[in-house]
Amino acid sequence: MEYDGRHLQKGDPLPPFSGKPRLFSMRFCPYAERCVLMLNAKKVEYDLVFIDLSNKPEWIFTFNPKGSVPILEYEEGKAIFESSIITSYIDETYPYPALQAVGSLKRAQDKVVVELLSTAQAAYYIAAFNAQAIKPETVLSYHRSLEILQKDIAGRGTTYLAGDKPGYIDYIVWPFLERYIALHLVGRHEFAITEDKYDILIKYMHAMKKDPAIQSYSLEPENHAKYIESRVKGKPDYSIDSTNSFDRKNNKIIKPKKVDSYQESIEMHTKKPSM
Numbered sequence: 001m002e003y004d005g006r007h008l009q010k011g012d013p014l015p016p017f018s019g020k021p022r023l024f025s026m027r028f029c030p031y032a033e034r035c036v037l038m039l040n041a042k043k044v045e046y047d048l049v050f051i052d053l054s055n056k057p058e059w060i061f062t063f064n065p066k067g068s069v070p071i072l073e074y075e076e077g078k079a080i081f082e083s084s085i086i087t088s089y090i091d092e093t094y095p096y097p098a099l100q101a102v103g104s105l106k107r108a109q110d111k112v113v114v115e116l117l118s119t120a121q122a123a124y125y126i127a128a129f130n131a132q133a134i135k136p137e138t139v140l141s142y143h144r145s146l147e148i149l150q151k152d153i154a155g156r157g158t159t160y161l162a163g164d165k166p167g168y169i170d171y172i173v174w175p176f177l178e179r180y181i182a183l184h185l186v187g188r189h190e191f192a193i194t195e196d197k198y199d200i201l202i203k204y205m206h207a208m209k210k211d212p213a214i215q216s217y218s219l220e221p222e223n224h225a226k227y228i229e230s231r232v233k234g235k236p237d238y239s240i241d242s243t244n245s246f247d248r249k250n251n252k253i254i255k256p257k258k259v260d261s262y263q264e265s266i267e268m269h270t271k272k273p274s275m
């Protein structure tokens with residue numbers, strides 16, 4: 001039976017391997033999104049299979065003993081996992097376009113960006129899914145981390161972190177930025193990314209939203225907000241808004257919103273709330 005794009009659960013059979021590399025994901029997983037963006041940027045043909053992480057099929061553990069996604073099945077029955085491992089593998093296996101920075105210092109500097117952003121990432125998970133644990137330090141460390149990112153973007157003096165086109169570092173950073181601008185929709189206003197403070201970061205996000213790989217998979221803040229709320233209630237809702245329906249065959253969103261409306265969406269979600 002052909003895979004229909006559902007989030008597969010315990011008891012569901014493993015769909016047959018088609019011969020193409022296969023990525024196991026969950027539609028709202030930011031780590032899996034990094035892999036998807038790179039595969040799409042390189043126009044790799046691959047299959048995408050979604051996993052219900054609240055009720056995992058038994059066979060997922062044969063690919064990754066930890067049971068987490070993303071997992072890349074590169075040959076039938078043979079897999080690697082962890083987004084940092086998968087994304088470097090993708091970049092080295094499918095060389096065009098090369099996405100990682102050239103030169104050991106530049107690559108090291110990109111890793112520093114990722115490392116510093118891990119603070120904002122940790123704060124995001126608390127803000128989104130464990131709000132009662134939010135402390136003043138959580139908010140402070142989140143903003144400190146984003147201010148450093150903004151400074152880095154300004155310091156590089158290029159449209160994207162990687163230069164005049166998005167590269168590895170941009171696709172690593174993006175999935176979380178996409179989620180941060182949803183936090184105000186679930187009432188975490190202290191985590192909002194507003195234009196008065198983050199003009200450079202917002203300009204960067206506008207540029208990122210024009211990239212075809214981002215447009216192929218990126219979701220609107222409203223979708224993230226709906227997922228966050230459902231997961232907090234204990235029943236994750238993996239469905240996405242129909243304007244963004246996903247073409248399972250080509251791993252593309254079939255009716256992408258026009259660039260203009262993507263831009264409007266960032267504008268709408270980064271406005272400083274009026275007092």
Ligand SMILES: N[C@@H](CCC(=O)N[C@@H](CS)C(=O)NCC(=O)O)C(=O)O
Nearest residue numbers: 029030031053067068069070082083
């Ligand atoms: N360090 C991992 C993190 C992956 C991760 O946290 N995945 C989440 C989904 S976003 C997951 O699979 N959670 C379910 C679980 O760990 O059981 C990576 O970079 O790939």
